[in-house]
Every structure is written in C-alpha cells, then in structure tokens.
Amino acid sequence: MNASFRRELRRIALPVTLQYLLQSSFSVIDQVMIGQLGTVSVAAIGIAASFVGLYNTLVFSVAGAASIIMAQSTAKGDARQSGQAFYTSLAAMSALAVMCAAACIASPTRIMGLYSTDPATIAAAAPYIRIYALGFIPQVVENIIAVYLRCTDAAKVPLYAGIAAAVANTALNFVLIFGTPVTPALGVRGAAxxxxxxQCVACVGVLWYFARRRNAGRPRAHDSKAHENTQWGLTPALYRTRSELAMFGSVLAPMVAGDFLWQLGNNVYVSVYGHLSTDSMAAMTLINPMTTLVFGALAGLAQAALLMVGRKLGAGDENGAYATARRLLRDGFVAAIVIAGAVVALRGAYVRIFQVDDSVRAITQQILVVFAIMFPLRVANMIMSSGVLRSGGKTGYIMAVSLLGTWCVGVPLALLSGFAWHWSVVGVYAMISQEETAKTLISLPLFRSRRWMKRL
Known part of the structure; x- marks a missing residue:
C-alpha cells in the first residue's frame, strides 16, 4: 500500500508540481525583473495580475470540472463521457477567453482603475494587461489538453511544454524588458x-503531441469502430441532451460560482491594498513570487488528490478514497510547516532582490511572517477544496465553503480594518487571512462526514 501510494503520488504530483511552478514562473519572472524598475512598476504588475487571476479562476474552474469527470470516466473506460467533458469544456473556455480578451483590449485603463487611484500605476498597468490578453486563447487550449493528458498518465508532456515556455519567457524577458544594443527596452510592456x-510556446507543444497521438490512434476506415478513437478513449462529442447538460452543470456551476466569488473577494482585497497606498500595493505584490513558489511546491498534492481519490471513487472503493485523502492532507500539512519555516528564515535575503524603497522591503518582510503562520491551513484548504471535495463532484460544498470564508469573514474584515479602523497593510492582511481559519472549521466536518463521496 505504501509503496504503490508513493509511486502513484510521484507519477501524478511531481509532473503537475513542476508544471505549475513553470506556469507560475511567467508571473514570478515578470515580477522579479519588473522589481528592478521601481515601486510604481511593481504595483502596476500587481493590479494587472489581480484581474488576470480573476480570469484564470474562471478558466481553471471549467478545466477543473472537466478533470473531475475525466478522472472518473477514464477509470471506467467511458470514452464518450471523457470526450464530452473535454470538448464541451474547450468550447466554454474559448468563449470565455474571447470575451475577457476583448474587454482588456478595449478598456484596459478603466479595468485597472478599479484597483488603484494612482494615475502612474494605472498608466503602467493598462498596456500590460492589453498585451497579456492576447495569450488568453492559447492558454485555454494548453490547459484543457494538459488536464486530459494528466488523466491518461501523460503528465510529463505538459511538463516538457512548460519547460520550453519557461525558457522562452525568461529569455524574452531579459531582451524585451531591459533591451539590448539593437532592441529598445520596453519595461512593463516587454514583460507582457x-x-x-x-503561452503560445506551451500551447503549440501540447497541441502538437495531442494531435500526433490522436491521428496515430485513429482506426482505419474498414474498422467497425471507425467512428471512435479508441487509442486514448476520447470520443469527439459535446453534451447535448438535457440529462447530460444537467450532470455537467451540476459539477460546473457551483465550481465556477464558488471560485469566481472567491477570486472576486481577492480582487476586493487588492483594491483595499491599492487604496491604502502605492507602497502597500507594492509590498503585497512583492510577496507574490515567494508565495507562488511555495504554493507551487505543494500544488501537485491537490491535483493528486483529485485524480487519485477520483479514480478510487470511480472504481467504487470509498474506503480507499477516504484513506488516500487523509494521507494526502496529512502529508501536505507537514510539508507546509517545513516550508513556512524556510519562508521566515529567508525573508530578509528575499526582499533584497528588489530595487524598491526600504520602507517597502520592511513591510514585505512583516507580511511574509503573517503568511508563513497561516500557510499550513492554506495548504490544507487547497488540498481539501481543489482536490478531495472536488473528486466526488460535490462542488456545491466547495462553493459554500468559499462564500462563507471569503464573503462572511475575509471581505468584511478587509473593509473594516482598511477603511474603518485605518490599520496598516500588515494588519489588514492578518485579518483577511482569518478566512482560512473559517474555511478549515467548515471543511473538516464535511470531509469526515463522507457526504462528498459520489460516483459520477
């Protein structure tokens, strides 16, 4: 049991973790390099990243709904259900990408004005978000293909595509942000x-592999099953009937609503930071590379929970699913404690990377201590909501947890501490972090009750 558990965990979690870190490196590398350009540029990247995060939440929610269904359907060998989840999700994500890109291209200044009152910060962020939006379509194609590849034990392919994309991102950042003897320095626009x-590099990588394997597995014309691609168990189809759409909607709607409202709450937090001061917004932006990397180190556990627990539920092994979920939660919590200690120890060296005012560095160090204290609870909630509870398709539970934690605890405390009590950004962040405590208190009873277990 232990050996097989560890093998499966490594096979799923390690490639996903590395790919997550590589995908996250897009914004991390941007922020580290932009950190050399001063406080205003750092704050601009921060408010732009908040809107991108809102968009990403919607995209990842649709992909997450697809992964729940595909994790169980691949375990059952249901090629039609896998294909319906894949192609319906791809269509929905593409429509969403087009709408959000159009908004960013048409009204970037108005969108960025929601997050800050500083004209200089808004002026720097608007061209960044307009250019960044051009990558929305390739991003959704890469994401849905990556989800399916993970469900079919081909998680290394998105990883390799991510490596190529990260190398391209780093090289292009150096050239475009700072310029060369023969090219101009574009600053924030170069990062975008x-x-x-x-994003285009990553998309081309997974799309090429996916198309190549699909064509290689296509049956010949004389085959009696020529209408299906049995190589990967993915039948080209969409959800069409009322019952099919109802099943997909029952998984998707609560997930999208919960994740969107949670991320919308995060955007409220950013707006509060931005209205406190530019230094406060810059400090909150500076913690992002560190927090992204440490979350990325454990991101694979959430995806492993979704797939490993989902497969056991698909096979009808509820006891095995519960035992697997408990082990993943325990391992994640212990690992988070170790990583939190490293964050506190390295915070001084970390802030010296950035060319910002000393006051911004001091605030950033204090925020990182608060983050480290709450980090184990954040990881437990990530594994619980993004992995365990989703694996059974009970996404309504996740929506309830997100709404209660964010909108009944985090947002009220943010508004009170920021605008009524006039606390510093460190105090505001500490208050906002209490949403994690609330989510844990809600999630644990749900987990222990086993009511989240459902075979789709």
Missing part, C-alpha cells in the same frame, strides 16, 4: 509580450 509569447 514575453508572457504572451511563452
């Missing part, structure tokens, strides 16, 4: 162009 080009 580099990220957009890198």
């Amino acid at each position: 162009w580099a990220s957009t080009a890198s």
